[in-house]
Amino acid sequence: AGALSVAHVDLMSLGVLEAPGAYGCALAIGEGQSAGNWPSYGGPHYGFFAARDEFIRRMPGRIVGETVDVDGRRGYVLTPPIGAPAAYPPGETFSFHLTLLGDARRLLPYFILAVPEMGLGGVGAGRGRFKLRRILAEFPDGREEEVLPEGERVLRLPEQAVTHADVLLQAGQYSRRWRNGNMASLELEFLTPLRLIWNEALVKAPDFSIFFARLLERVDELAVQFAGGERRPPEERARLQNLAREVRMIENRTRWVEVSSGSSRTGSKTWISGLVGSARYAAPTPVWAELLPWLLWGEAVQVGKDTVKGNGVFRRAG
Incomplete structure (x- = not known):
């Protein structure tokens, strides 16, 4: 029970034969060299591993984003x-x-x-x-x-994962500090380069509405790609983004840092520069109450470009 059928096939034969999925196979494997290879690829041989649509999201390779729908975000x-x-x-x-x-x-x-x-x-x-x-x-x-544990070889995998209910509980506890006023301020610390792009240009100031728009976009796409979530209704997205536009920056202590990431394999480097430092923002407390859960998710998943290289780490100060 629960076993999957695997077909070992010659790649070129599939030009004239039915695909393995057509006769009930869940997976197909084989040597891929017959399909050709470009000289700079690396080794002279390679294999392929394919799956029917319902199994694509369960393939180990998807964790590094090699399935490129929804911008191929990493898991x-x-x-x-x-x-x-x-x-x-x-x-x-x-x-x-x-x-x-x-x-x-x-x-x-x-x-x-x-x-x-x-x-x-x-x-x-x-x-x-x-x-x-x-x-x-x-x-x-x-x-x-x-x-x-140190010195052991047996894994004890955690049984629980962080859920949206956990985040809402944390947001409720944090927002208690704002109950005595109509306006509240929040300071964000950008601990690793925050690299945002807006209208095809780098953003070199911590504009909250742009920051939140990219944060919300990332959280939503990750939820769809890795958690089976539904796309946020356009009216809900517009409502949250309008709330984010009510947030005003009242203090900016950020700076732009030039950082590159090198590849020992290719000998090339990629620029992952961005903003670091801190900024303080002010908004009505009901606005913060709506935005805070998504800021907490942003702390967990990081924001902007090159998060798999450590970019986009931010925290609430205090």
Whole structure:
């Protein structure tokens, strides 16, 4: 029960034969070299792994966004060590956060297997090597669960995931501080480069309405792609964006930093520059009450370009 049929096929034969899915196979695998390969691709051989439509979202490759519908957003975000030094001396410890989104969290074991291999091969310009010590699962209420205790090899996968109900509860608790006034201010700290594009141009000031529009767009598309969510009705999106336009920036302490990401494989670099620092915003308390849950989701999934490289980390100050 629950078994899937797999067909091993010659790729070129499918030009004259029925596709495996037509005769009940769920998956198809085979050697892909007969379809050709360009010289700069890498190795001389490659395989293919295909699935019927209903199984595409369950393929491991989708976690890195290789299925390109809905802009091919990745199923994870990386939060690097905040305030980390340029280099770690031998023996020093460090930590980073990895957030798996929606049903992509089922692939956590694959990440856990990959991290020690990364450590053996080395990362960064000096190919610094590291060992995995332990893994913790963190929750919005401050709880932690050990996924991989130090010195052990058995995973203890968390049974719970953060849900919208958790976020609403957290938002309600946070908004209690605003009950005694008609207006309230909120300071956001941009801890890693915030790289936003609006009207095909880089945004070099922390305009809240643009920031929130990109945040809402990202949350909605991730919900559809990885959590089986429905698209937000246009009128609901317009209502939230109109509320965001009521927010005014009253203090701006951000600066633009030039940052590039290098590839040891290609020898090229990609610019991931953006805004860092902090900004304070003011709005009527009912406006914040509506926007706060989505800001909390934004803290979890990060905002803007290059989130898989650690960009777009922000937090509420205080």
